[in-house]
Amino acid sequence: MRSLRLAIIGLLLGATAPAWANDVVIHAGHLIDGVNAAPRDNVSILVTNDRITAVQPGFVTPQGAEIIDLSHATVLPGLIDSHTHVTYRRGGFAERLTGNDMEDALHGTVAVRQLLLGGFTAIRNVGADGGTDLALKHAIERGDIVGPRMWVSLEYLGPSGGATDPADGIDSSWHNDHWGASVIDGPEEAIKQVREHKRRGADLIKILPSGAVGNPGDASDPRASMMTEAEIKAVVDTAHSLGMKVAAHAHGKGAIDMSLRLGVDSIEHGTYGDAESFKLYKEHGAYLVPTVLIPELVAQKARDLPPQGGLSPAEKAAKITGVIRKMFHDAYLAGVKIAFGTDVAGLLPFDGNAREFAVMVHEGMKPMDAIFAATRNSADLIGASDRIGSVQAGRYADIIAVSGNPLEDITELERVKFVMKGGQVYRDDLKVAPHCVACMR
Numbered sequence: 001m002r003s004l005r006l007a008i009i010g011l012l013l014g015a016t017a018p019a020w021a022n023d024v025v026i027h028a029g030h031l032i033d034g035v036n037a038a039p040r041d042n043v044s045i046l047v048t049n050d051r052i053t054a055v056q057p058g059f060v061t062p063q064g065a066e067i068i069d070l071s072h073a074t075v076l077p078g079l080i081d082s083h084t085h086v087t088y089r090r091g092g093f094a095e096r097l098t099g100n101d102m103e104d105a106l107h108g109t110v111a112v113r114q115l116l117l118g119g120f121t122a123i124r125n126v127g128a129d130g131g132t133d134l135a136l137k138h139a140i141e142r143g144d145i146v147g148p149r150m151w152v153s154l155e156y157l158g159p160s161g162g163a164t165d166p167a168d169g170i171d172s173s174w175h176n177d178h179w180g181a182s183v184i185d186g187p188e189e190a191i192k193q194v195r196e197h198k199r200r201g202a203d204l205i206k207i208l209p210s211g212a213v214g215n216p217g218d219a220s221d222p223r224a225s226m227m228t229e230a231e232i233k234a235v236v237d238t239a240h241s242l243g244m245k246v247a248a249h250a251h252g253k254g255a256i257d258m259s260l261r262l263g264v265d266s267i268e269h270g271t272y273g274d275a276e277s278f279k280l281y282k283e284h285g286a287y288l289v290p291t292v293l294i295p296e297l298v299a300q301k302a303r304d305l306p307p308q309g310g311l312s313p314a315e316k317a318a319k320i321t322g323v324i325r326k327m328f329h330d331a332y333l334a335g336v337k338i339a340f341g342t343d344v345a346g347l348l349p350f351d352g353n354a355r356e357f358a359v360m361v362h363e364g365m366k367p368m369d370a371i372f373a374a375t376r377n378s379a380d381l382i383g384a385s386d387r388i389g390s391v392q393a394g395r396y397a398d399i400i401a402v403s404g405n406p407l408e409d410i411t412e413l414e415r416v417k418f419v420m421k422g423g424q425v426y427r428d429d430l431k432v433a434p435h436c437v438a439c440m441r
């Protein structure tokens, strides 16, 4: 409305259109734009409605534009977490048996708000039950609740007895009718479930071709391969033909290499990948989403889950903590494309996801590359580089700011002070924007 009004006034006064068309101009003291490796100083970011219209050198002030003064801050694109589970509550079996989808969705409203206010303006949610992720995405799009842009997978898919099987580790007399939506045995079931996910509104497909860490049982040894070549191929071919990407949770080298050869778009975790795996990532252009923070969180918090068949989640997590960090270090040096993803899923409050950056940098990643992982690389993995992941003309005005220099201290990203999504300000601890949607002033 405001830009329309200004445009009309502009026409009446005979002013030149460009000056009147700009709603907001951000004066950025330092800009890390998510594309260029070198930050720039003293830059103006012009925003009209929900989009960035121009990025110009110097502090310009188009007539009629509202100024947001971030001249003492470092401005970045909104962060993207490529691996979230905003409706999972990882308390263990109790929640699985006593909770329900509605409770999970309501819990998710808190998670998405925390993520946005923590600087994450977009997320790829890779696993949720009963359409809770899709419900949150729609609620955010309608403006009912506050949260990041969401790309969602609905239930993740895997075989009977694998980590996607909700009956895993539970006495077989327990049953819930909708548990079947995450279980596929054989290529025919895989094709059908991928198509049903598409019909229900999934943006992407998530599969678990290897065992997992956060569930009990030898059957889910993280190193075990849980899906056949024919099943993975059926998922990948069907999803790609429907315009959906495939994310594969894989810890063991067998599952990683097979999934890469069959054309998945990303490997999540990738724990036991080696030099041969890294070659396959590069050959197929796939991303690694390394989730280097979560194993130690699982090791700390999963001690209440009962060991069944010898392997408890706590033991499994403790075992892979060092392995996944070394793998990440080696994959980075080998030139594997890396996208930022946390998987923390309620093991931390959702305002703690940026702690992943410090672990990445500790394991040898350059701070700018860690920022690229959470901006342009995650946007590319999602398939939305034309809309998110950089501060460039034409992208959504998803913009954050921190007080210090994250290239000197990456933990600055744990203290995001300013959050704009789609041209609206949601956080403003610097008190520079007159209008702020979620601010407590």
Ligand SMILES: [Zn+2]
Binding pocket: 083, 084, 085, 126, 127, 343
């Ligand atoms: Zn996950």
